[in-house]
Amino acid sequence: MNQFQYVRPSKPKAAIDARAKDQNSQFIAGGTNLLDLMKRGVMNPERLIDISRLPLDKLERENNTFRIGSMALNATVADDKQVLEKLPLLAQALNAGASAQLRNMATIGGNMLQRTRCPYFYDTALPCNKREPGSGCGALEGYNRMHAIFGFSDKCIAVHPSDMSVALVALDATVLVSGPKGDRRIPFGELHRLPGDMPQKDTTLEPGELITAVEVPEGPFTKNVHYLKVRERASYAFALVSVAAALQLENNIIKDARLAMGGVAHKPWRLTEAEKSLVGKPATEATFQAAAAIAMQGAKAFKHNAYKLKLGPNAIVQALKNATNVA
Amino acid sequence: MNEQPLFKDGVVGDRMNRVDGRLKVTGAAQYSAEYQLPGLVHGFLVGSTIAKGRIKSIDTKAAERAPGVLAVITHVNSIKVPGFANRSQPDEPPTAGQPLRVFHDEKILFNDQPIAIVVADTLERARYAAGLVKTQYEADQHATNFNAHMDRAKVPAQAKKNPKSPQADHDRGQVDGYKTAPVKLEMEYVIPTEMHNPMELQSIIAHWEAPDKLTVYDKVQAVKGTQRAFAKDWGIPEQNVKVIATFVGGAFGNGLHNWPHETAAIIAAKTVNRPVKLVLTREQMFTMVGYRPYTWQRIGIGATPDGKLVGITHEATGQTSTYEDFTESTVQQTRMMYQSPNISTRYRILPLDISTPIWMRGPGEATGAFALESAMDELAHALNLDPMEFRLRNYTDTDPDNGKPWSTKYLKECYQMGAERIGWKNRQMQPGTNKQGDWLVGYGMGVGTFGANRGSAKAGARMLANGTVVLQSATTDIGPGTGTVMVQLAADALGMPPEKVRFELGNSLFPDAPSQGGSATVNTVGSAVVAACAALKEKLYQLAGSTFSAAKPADIVIKGTQLSLANNASAKVAYADLIKQNNGQEVAVVTESKPGNERQKYSMYSFSVHFVEVHVHQLTGEVRVKKMVACADAGTIVNHKTAGNQMLGGAVGGIGMALTEGAMIDDRFGRYVTKDLADYHVPVHADAPAIEVAFVDKPDLIVDPMGTKGIGEIAIIGAAPAIANAVFNATGKRIRELPITPDKLI
Structure with missing residues (x-):
């Protein structure tokens, strides 16, 4: 771990200024990811700007929209009565992430900005284009059991690790950002990017931009939802594959559908074509299987993650079954 | 032999609370890294980033100039450890070869081998400066891939010396006699490298109280063995070395060897002439302080159609380092567990460019039981016999390996207690036929045994x-x-x-x-x-x-x-x-x-049986252990609470072995890529079901005057195959390479 300075501005504006002024600075909130990365020498910020006490932790609801402050804790949001009632998919996804101790520390903004868990990214003795552009992708020909089947490049095949993000992309959330050039709104699906030739860049955030909140519209998805996370132990493990499924049903006919996957790409992976295929169909296993097949179009596996080509569609079918109680 | 146990009407057998329980839960118990010594400073290790070769140059200037740094010690400037000149076999464990001589020369024998220790006034400063050490290597081609180098497996040195050792080639009856059986099977089984990760990290405080007087607060399982090893290293009388390990936060075998970091701290303390504390990071626990070796096994097993064993051949090859022969008794139980006229066992070790393994709970027996008890289940299925009935048909009342009577053996009682408690009668003979919603239900069992040693x-x-x-x-x-x-x-x-x-x-x-x-x-x-x-x-x-x-x-x-x-x-x-x-x-x-001469007259073992009920999700392949029953014939139970705790811990360890644990190495770099507790999965609370423990609790007064036989190992031996067998019963899928992760079942 390198030596660093620590500042704790009291206003968002001051935090943004401090960050914009210093390229080698980082925001820190819960620190559940950044501190690990610093201890392993993966990230070496010279200045930490503590934003955890900025007044950005409110959870508000107006005009059928939830506005969740970026400094709200994962645990607080997951346990919120209104969230449980109106956004149960988000609550399920949050509770599927990490462990109770981590959810008590981790913030909503920090959760969506988690770095990948790719082991090559974490070990400074191994090549990784995300950590050290140009050094090569260790996972491409290496241990790639946890890696992407969609949207990867020959520079990076890592996956985005957050569960919450999978639910937020499915729910059409919007990220609220303040930066040196003012405020802007980013549709959640555009926050994270695919690796392409610049895997070092996880998101579309500009230097100095601070996520202040995320807005989630209250949709019709209050009942037939399920977040399914397939992992190697019952808790505290990253997803092999996860699925956020939300349906609006009328007389067992699907009126509207949302579907997204985690653990399969460099960003939470929305399955728009599969969603379209569900609409207007009866909620049956056959319908779900057809959607799962569409969802997997274009998927490609590497040496150790071919199982995802089968586990992916299976998980989609199971998530939809769980969401609709189809036996 | 006494007919009566030594103790009646006393506290032996009671569920007495731990005498140090309050100290532990209040934080008053002092572990090795927690001693406050005046002038104490902190060490941090730098590890190599190649698996084999030489250090060409090591630049420590920036580290030395960093704030708070007192010393940066490498092979270039390290004081010479007198015992390194003729260091050979350590006192414990009795492995052949030469323990790594830390900072002795420029040779690299495994990836993350300690190549420098930075000593500073605070841990943070030591860690920071460690990052400033720059090393150039001359790399050699390394060999870490087990399968690619199987042809280099060798007979261990002690097996060559002693044909009676459990590692020596052994044949009873006809060589590969199983081949003559009407019903026979041949299978290969693999267990991956499993890493020692007790809650307490490896840690030591080394303090030279005088130039020839050393005190270490050290996480070890042998204070006397450690004392002897360090006295020999430094050429000082044994009584001049004081080893303190009042509390140890779990060890499981991790503390049965003296590791390079311990000597690194002692060298550092001598160099700076102050007490030096060194606590490994969690990542370093994966690379330099032992593990359960990756082991390939082959079983050939045959029986008559009515379920009488004709023969078992059990071969095993385990990984070791290039500088020490680590061996364990992987195939030993195959010689004595079941009545069979023909038994052949072969044991080999495969030296690779990795650090030395060490015993991990249940050690080789747990590895061997995965193969033997899986094979018994496979053959029972082939014979269309209940696997418990198959075992009972091959039960033996004397040790078939040497003809001696057992000191005591209450394994049948374990079968009965366990079968009742798990609801064995609910087990379907036909795999894949018991369903509950989206989940397949299966039952399995596995037997464990370990020498009742004194x-x-x-x-x-x-x-x-x-x-x-x-x-x-x-x-x-x-x-x-x-x-x-x-x-x-x-x-x-x-x-x-x-x-x-x-x-x-x-x-x-x-x-x-x-x-x-x-x-x-x-x-x-x-x-x-x-x-x-x-x-x-x-x-x-x-x-x-x-x-x-x-x-x-x-x-x-x-x-x-x-x-x-x-x-x-x-x-x-x-x-x-x-x-x-x-x-x-x-x-x-x-x-x-x-002990007396009882070993010449009797065969002495503890026995256990694990019964499990698992649910396997049809679509996602997730395995949930729903219920577990651990039965043991371990002689007198001195404390049902602490003994029960051991059985519970062993059962959870078995869940890890069966379902979640396995360290992965990237052979291109010879470097582990699962180096923390997020990537290397030990079971969490949610993975541990209700576990019921049942003891026979009958004394074995031949083993010792109290009638005890030992619990620690049998608590885990047989647990992993019980789960694998239950998964087969649930799904019809036989997974012969652990861990049984969802990808293997879909």
Whole structure:
């Protein structure tokens, strides 16, 4: 771990200024990811700007929209009565992430900005284009059991690790950002990017931009939802594959559908074509299987993650079954 | 042989709370890294980033200039450890070869080998400066891929020397006799490298109290073995090395070897002439302090159509380092578990460019049981027999390996207790036919056995003026509750309440005891404690002279500071008077206790059976252990609470072995890529179901006077195959390479 300075501005504006002024600075909130990365020498910020006490932790609801402050804790949001009632998919996804101790520390903004868990990214003795552009992708020909089947490049095949993000992309959330050039709104699906030739860049955030909140519209998805996370132990493990499924049903006919996957790409992976295929169909296993097949179009596996080509569609079918109680 | 157990109507057998429980839960218990010494400074290790080759140059200038840094020690400037010149086999464990000589030369033998230690006034500064050390290597082609180098597997040195060793080639009856059986199967099984990760990290404080006097606070399972090893290293008398391990936060075998980081800290302390604390990071726990070796096994097994075994051939090859021969008894149980006219066993080790493995709970037997007990299940299925019935048809009342009678064997009782508790009758013979919603339900069982070993140990007993008896022995308590059960044994042996008895351990100045391993501590040290208590009474008896002369020493009753006789309360004496009689000294004894010749006459083993019910999701392949029953024939149970805890911990370890644990190495770099507890999965609470423990609790008075046989290893041996067998029963899929992760089942 390198030596660093620590500042704790009291206003968002001051935090943004401090960050914009210093390229080698980082925001820190819960620190559940950044501190690990610093201890392993993966990230070496010279200045930490503590934003955890900025007044950005409110959870508000107006005009059928939830506005969740970026400094709200994962645990607080997951346990919120209104969230449980109106956004149960988000609550399920949050509770599927990490462990109770981590959810008590981790913030909503920090959760969506988690770095990948790719082991090559974490070990400074191994090549990784995300950590050290140009050094090569260790996972491409290496241990790639946890890696992407969609949207990867020959520079990076890592996956985005957050569960919450999978639910937020499915729910059409919007990220609220303040930066040196003012405020802007980013549709959640555009926050994270695919690796392409610049895997070092996880998101579309500009230097100095601070996520202040995320807005989630209250949709019709209050009942037939399920977040399914397939992992190697019952808790505290990253997803092999996860699925956020939300349906609006009328007389067992699907009126509207949302579907997204985690653990399969460099960003939470929305399955728009599969969603379209569900609409207007009866909620049956056959319908779900057809959607799962569409969802997997274009998927490609590497040496150790071919199982995802089968586990992916299976998980989609199971998530939809769980969401609709189809036996 | 005594028919009656030594203890009746006492506290042995009680669910007594741990004597150190309060210290542990309040944080008052001091672990090796927690001692506050004046002038203490901190070390941080730098590891190599290649697996094999030489250090061409190592630039420490920036690190040396960093704030707070006192020293940066490498092979270039390290003081020479006198014992390195002719260092050969360490005292414990008895592996052939030469332990890594840290900072001795430029050679790299495994990835993340310690190549420098940075000493600074704070941990953070040491860690920061460690990142500034720049190393150039001359790399050689390394070999870390087990399968690619199988042809280099060799017979271990000790097997060559001793054809009777459990690692030597062995044949009973016809070689590969299973091949003559009407029904026969051949299978290969693989267990991956499993990493030691006790909650407490490996840690040491090294303190040279004088140029020839060393004290270490060290996470070890052998304070005396460590004392001998360091005395030899530094060419100083044994009594000049003090090893303290009063509390150990779990070890599981991790502390049965002295590792390079320990010597690194001792070198550093000598260099800066201050106490040096070194705590490994969690990542370093994966690379330099031992692990359960990756092991390939092949079983050939055959039986008659009515389920009588004809033969078993069991081959195993385990990985080791290039500089030490690590061996374990992977194939031993195949020789004695079942009645079979033909048995062949072969054991090999495969040296690779990795660090040395070490015993991990249940050690080789747990690895071997995965193959043997899976194979028994496979053959039962092929014979269309219930797997428990198949085992019963091949049950043996004498040890088929040597013809000796068992000292005791209550394995049938374990089968019965376990089958009842798990609901074995609900098991479907046809796999894949028991469904609950989206989940497939399966039942499985696995047997475990481990030698009921007893060694020699000494214990001291001293009666204080206030009537308290203090016992001491240089054993450790790595978590099983050793301190607690010794108090129970001593309390009953003395006829005193446990509150009046204290047991002290974890200090090399105490009377000699062996390492805490191989499930032998209660058998060995317990025997010494009981003997010391008897010797103390004998000495009190003699000092009392004519007062007690009509009775025997065992009849002495100690109440507070008064001594009297069990059958004659009027014969009494004040302890103060005996102290006067003893030249003003508190009465104290040191006794040694050794096994007799029972091993020549009997075969002595503990036995266990694990029964499990698993649910496997049809679409996602997730396995949930729903219920587990762990039954054990472990002789007298001294404390049902702590013994039960051991069984629970072993069962959870078995879940890890079966379902979640496996370290992955990237062979291109010869470097592990699963190096933290997020990537290397040990079971979490949510993975552990209701686990029921049942003990036969019948004494084995041949093994030792208390009738104990040992629990630590059998708590895990057989658990992993029980789960694998249950997964087969649920799904019809036989997974022969652990861990059984969802990808293997979909």
